[in-house]
Amino acid sequence: ILNVEQSPQSLHVQEGDSTNFTCSFPSSNFYALHWYRWETAKSPEALFVMTLNGDEKKKGRISATLNTKEGYSYLYIKGSQPEDSATYLCAFERGATNKLIFGTGTLLAVQP
Amino acid sequence: DAGVTQSPTHLIKTRGQQVTLRCSPKSGHDTVSWYQQALGQGPQFIFQYYEEEERQRGNFPDRFSGHQFPNYSSELNVNALLLGDSALYLCASSLDGPGAITDTQYFGPGTRLTVL
Numbered sequence: 001i002l003n004v005e006q007s008p009q010s011l012h013v014q015e016g017d018s019t020n021f022t023c024s025f026p027s028s029n030f031y032a033l034h035w036y037r038w039e040t041a042k043s044p045e046a047l048f049v050m051t052l053n054g055d056e057k058k059k060g061r062i063s064a065t066l067n068t069k070e071g072y073s074y075l076y077i078k079g080s081q082p083e084d085s086a087t088y089l090c091a092f093e094r095g096a097t098n099k100l101i102f103g104t105g106t107l108l109a110v111q112p
Numbered sequence: 113d114a115g116v117t118q119s120p121t122h123l124i125k126t127r128g129q130q131v132t133l134r135c136s137p138k139s140g141h142d143t144v145s146w147y148q149q150a151l152g153q154g155p156q157f158i159f160q161y162y163e164e165e166e167r168q169r170g171n172f173p174d175r176f177s178g179h180q181f182p183n184y185s186s187e188l189n190v191n192a193l194l195l196g197d198s199a200l201y202l203c204a205s206s207l208d209g210p211g212a213i214t215d216t217q218y219f220g221p222g223t224r225l226t227v228l
Contacts, residue, residue, distance in 0.1 A: 043218075098217065100204075
């Protein structure tokens with residue numbers, strides 16, 4: 001059984017706060033780790049695809065790190081804004097299969 | 113450039129009925145995957161189509177079937193609907209054929225299926 005776990009389940013922060021979430025995944029047969037942002041009533045939006053141990057990616061105020069040996073990835077948001085409010089999903093890809101195994105997501109609410 | 117589109121947006125069916133959901137992939141993409149998201153869970157992989165064939169399948173019963181057309185669009189069919197089939201069904205497209213340079217899967221907004 002392949003489990004992808006995300007923590008925390010939900011997070012409430014104030015505008016301007018920096019925050020981070022964790023995604024844990026199996027460390028065997030790793031191919032890629034995907035991060036998505038999903039706003040209510042919209043399509044999940046791809047943020048990052050991470051493939052190399054030690055990889056670090058950045059998109060504006062959002063960045064992510066990857067540790068494939070210990071099986072975790074962190075997503076950081078610097079200076080959270082209300083428009084960052086969404087569910088953040090990570091998905092593990094085992095082998096080059098294009099088959100994604102998702103966690104249950106972290107729901108972020110940013111209060112103005 | 114149109115992204116992934118899905119139809120219908122919402123659907124209500126009764127137990128035992130059959131349903132067909134449709135997906136048009138992002139322009140230039142040749143691979144379509146389907147996911148089911150039940151309440152409180154992350155999306156779960158149903159199956160994937162490439163070159164009009166089912167390439168791999170998740171842990172879903174045979175009541176779930178699909179099809180991919182020559183223009184790469186896809187359908188998901190569910191027979192003998194159960195209450196537990198109520199969920200959001202997501203379609204994702206990617207490029208897997210010659211020229212593929214990214215593993216990013218692009219998702220549609222989903223079809224919300226309610227089974228009464």
